[in-house]
Amino acid sequence: MGLSIQYDSSLRTPKEPQNKVTVVLGAQWGDEGKGKVVDLLAMDADIVCRCQGGNNAGHTVVVDSVEYDFHLLPSGVLNKKAVSFIGNGVVIHLPGLFEEAEKNLHKGKGLHGWEERLKISDRAHIVFNFHQAVDGIQEQQRQQQEGKNLGTTKKGIGPAYSSKAARNGLRVCDLVSDFKVFEDKFRMLAEHFLTMYPNLKVDIDSELNQLKEYAERLRPLVTDGVYFMHKALTGPSKKILVEGANAALLDIDFGTYPFVTSSNCTVGGVCTGLGVPPSHVGRVYGVVKAYTTRVGVGAFPTEQNNDVGDLLQSKGREFGVTTGRRRRCGWLDLILVRYAHMVNGFSAIALTKLDILDTLPEIKVAVAYKVDGKPLPSFPANMDVLTRVSVDYETLPGWCCSTEAARSLEELPQQAQNYIRFIENFLQVPVKWVGVGKSRESMIKLF
Numbered sequence: 001m002g003l004s005i006q007y008d009s010s011l012r013t014p015k016e017p018q019n020k021v022t023v024v025l026g027a028q029w030g031d032e033g034k035g036k037v038v039d040l041l042a043m044d045a046d047i048v049c050r051c052q053g054g055n056n057a058g059h060t061v062v063v064d065s066v067e068y069d070f071h072l073l074p075s076g077v078l079n080k081k082a083v084s085f086i087g088n089g090v091v092i093h094l095p096g097l098f099e100e101a102e103k104n105l106h107k108g109k110g111l112h113g114w115e116e117r118l119k120i121s122d123r124a125h126i127v128f129n130f131h132q133a134v135d136g137i138q139e140q141q142r143q144q145q146e147g148k149n150l151g152t153t154k155k156g157i158g159p160a161y162s163s164k165a166a167r168n169g170l171r172v173c174d175l176v177s178d179f180k181v182f183e184d185k186f187r188m189l190a191e192h193f194l195t196m197y198p199n200l201k202v203d204i205d206s207e208l209n210q211l212k213e214y215a216e217r218l219r220p221l222v223t224d225g226v227y228f229m230h231k232a233l234t235g236p237s238k239k240i241l242v243e244g245a246n247a248a249l250l251d252i253d254f255g256t257y258p259f260v261t262s263s264n265c266t267v268g269g270v271c272t273g274l275g276v277p278p279s280h281v282g283r284v285y286g287v288v289k290a291y292t293t294r295v296g297v298g299a300f301p302t303e304q305n306n307d308v309g310d311l312l313q314s315k316g317r318e319f320g321v322t323t324g325r326r327r328r329c330g331w332l333d334l335i336l337v338r339y340a341h342m343v344n345g346f347s348a349i350a351l352t353k354l355d356i357l358d359t360l361p362e363i364k365v366a367v368a369y370k371v372d373g374k375p376l377p378s379f380p381a382n383m384d385v386l387t388r389v390s391v392d393y394e395t396l397p398g399w400c401c402s403t404e405a406a407r408s409l410e411e412l413p414q415q416a417q418n419y420i421r422f423i424e425n426f427l428q429v430p431v432k433w434v435g436v437g438k439s440r441e442s443m444i445k446l447f
Contacts, residue, residue, distance in 0.1 A: 019233045020282030021049070021240045023270055024350075026247025027286035027340040029256075029294040031320070031327060033352035033435060034287045035059030038075050038243045040433070040443055046238040047083050048076025049229075050245060051273030052263040054091040054127055054160065055100070056153040057245030058320060062439060066108035072097050074243050077117060078110040088123035088225050089263065089273020091160040092172065093132070094214040120218065121225030121274075122173035125164045128186075130193050130202045131156030137197050150259055151296020151325075159193075161262035168192060175211065176219045183208055226275040233280050242270050248286075248340035256383060259298030267344045285432065286346035288337055288423075290354045293327040295320050299386035302330035302366045316356040331393065333366040334426050339379035341427055348432035350443070351423065354416060355436040360398040363419060367426065368392035396422060403436045409446050412436075420446075 022041060026032045039061045042048050055071035062068075063078055070077075072092060074084040086092065104111045135154045142150060152158060163169035168189055174182045190202050232238055246265040249255045254266055263269060267284055270276055291312050294300045303309065309329045312318065318327035340346075357363055369376040369389040380386050399413035406412045409420075412434070420431050434444045 017233065017277075017280045018235070019238050019240060020280050021233075021242050021270065021274075021276055022282050023242045023244065023267060023284045025244035025267065025284065025286055025340075025344055025346075026250075026265065027288045027337050027344070027346070027349070028247055028292055028333075029249045030247040031058075031293050031295065031318070032247065032287040032289045033350075034244065034247075035061045035070070035075050036352065036435060036440065036443060037285065037287050037350045037433065038241065039063070039078070039440060041241050042074075042076035042079050042082060042243075044239060045076055045079065045082050045241040047085055047232055047240045048074040048079070049085040049087055049240065049242045049274055050074045050090050051087045051242055052089040052265055052269040053245035053261060054155060054157045055093055055096040056155045056157045056261065059243075059245075063110050064108065066110060068104050068107060068110055069100075070104070071100055073100055073104075073114070073118070076241060076243065077114050080113070080117070082117065084114075084118045085225070085228065085274075086118070086120045086124060087229075087274040088121040089269055090121075091125045091127045091157055091164070091263075092120070093127035093156060094218070095129070095210070096127075096155070098214070098217070115217075115221060118221050119223045119225075119228060120172060120221045121228070122171065122176070122222050123225055124172045125160055125169045126172060126175060127156040127160040128170075128189070129156075129207055130190055130200060131159040131163070133200055133202070134159045134193055134197055137200065151298070158262045163189065172218065172222055175215050176222050179212060179215060182211075182215075186211070229275050233276065242274065244269070248343060249336060251343075254339075254343050256298050256386065257381075259296065259383070266340075283347040284344055285348055285350055286337070286340060286344060286429070287350045287352060288332075289352050290332060290357055290419075291316070292330045292333050292336070293318050294330075295325050295327050299383050300328055300330060301335075301369065301386065301389050301391050302333045302364075303328055304330045308360070311359070312356060315359075316353055331364045331366060332423070333391075334423065335366055335369055335379060338427055341429060346427075346429050348430050349423070349427070350433040350435065351420060351431050352435035354412075354419075354434055355403045355442075357398065357419075358402050358404075359400065361400060363396050363398050364393040365396065365419075365422065365426075366391045367394045394422070404442065406436055407441070407444060409434070409444065412444075 312329035399415040
């Protein structure tokens with residue numbers, strides 16, 4: 001007689017996933033105010049995750065009138081009850097990580113005990129100092145060869161993802177196991193870049209010494225990210241939040257290529273960057289600024305190189321958190337946001353910085369693109385086409401009064417309510433929050 005194994009009949013009954021992740025994503029070119037929305041949701045989250053990008057992201061969060069700046073750390077690290085998790089899809093510059101923590105520790109009490117609350121996936125790739133140096137050299141070369149650069153943050157993100165794709169990158173798990181083996185691989189990788197970029201200056205020994213110290217500080221934080229997420233998703237009820245960095249139009253696949261970042265900042269990056277099955281992705285919130293901004297170069301159909309653009313720029317304090325660069329400004333582009341919705345499937349939208357439009361007598365919204373007089377049926381992949389589009393606008397009356405004191409939809413002027421309704425109707429997605437100021441309290445919840 002062979003061994004008889006009992007059949008488990010419950011296996012064939014479809015199971016609903018126990019816990020689902022809530023995702024917050026940028027729906028434009030970044031700088032939409034995701035930090036504020038994440039911060040709102042992180043207050044009662046059990047786990048807050050980053051799934052892609054590196055310290056090229058910049059989130060500003062204000063708590064108890066202290067302004068914290070985050071680049072690599074999930075902004076949920078301010079919640080003392082939550083675990084913050086940096087997933088395998090993130091590329092980590094270790095000096096950047098520890099410097100960021102130090103800087104924020106000096107600002108206020110929010111970050112005390114951060115190392116007890118942070119977990120890092122052992123499969124995350126490492127950004128080395130030479131990746132950052134190479135990023136700068138590549139930008140210089142692009143400027144010389146084509147007369148235009150990509151406008152990268154020079155944080156080494158692109159070169160680190162290139163190493164990952166070329167399969168010669170090094171991961172956190174390499175750093176915290178046998179250091180001798182890590183050292184050999186590191187020297188090989190450095191040599192590889194030195195061969196490609198003869199002008200590159202790399203102090204291999206001093207960087208290795210620095211990395212050896214970081215390895216010790218990092219070891220207690222490192223975990224197997226797949227098991228960590230699996231346990232969180234299938235265990236007791238938990239609120240899990242995923243904080244997207246960058247934004248839909250900067251996605252390596254769906255963004256305005258080549259003026260994009262090197263990772264997937266759309267919803268697919270959540271699955272690959274954390275090891276989360278698609279069935280566990282729950283609500284996906286798109287963050288949309290009430291107007292459009294863009295940092296660096298690239299096509300920008302609704303850009304306003306005029307008084308309107310200047311007003312949005314100065315009133316909205318549109319300077320990059322990571323680079324301090326002045327952001328280009330223009331009207332809200334709903335073609336672009338609708339395209340982001342096609343890729344991400346937003347459950348609802350957070351509309352931010354509505355108060356920046358308070359003084360405008362009329363407000364324009366882009367509702368269609370034309371090229372050579374013909375309507376474009378979709379958002380173009382080709383950037384040469386996007387630079388040539390003419391924009392059809394819908395003009396809505398402004399409200400010409402302050403919205404900053406409003407704490408409910410009814411307290412907003414009728415024209416501001418109409419602006420929100422117009423956006424909802426065009427996108428066929430509800431607006432769940434409206435931001436009318438800098439503080440956490442200024443995010444009005446509509447439902």
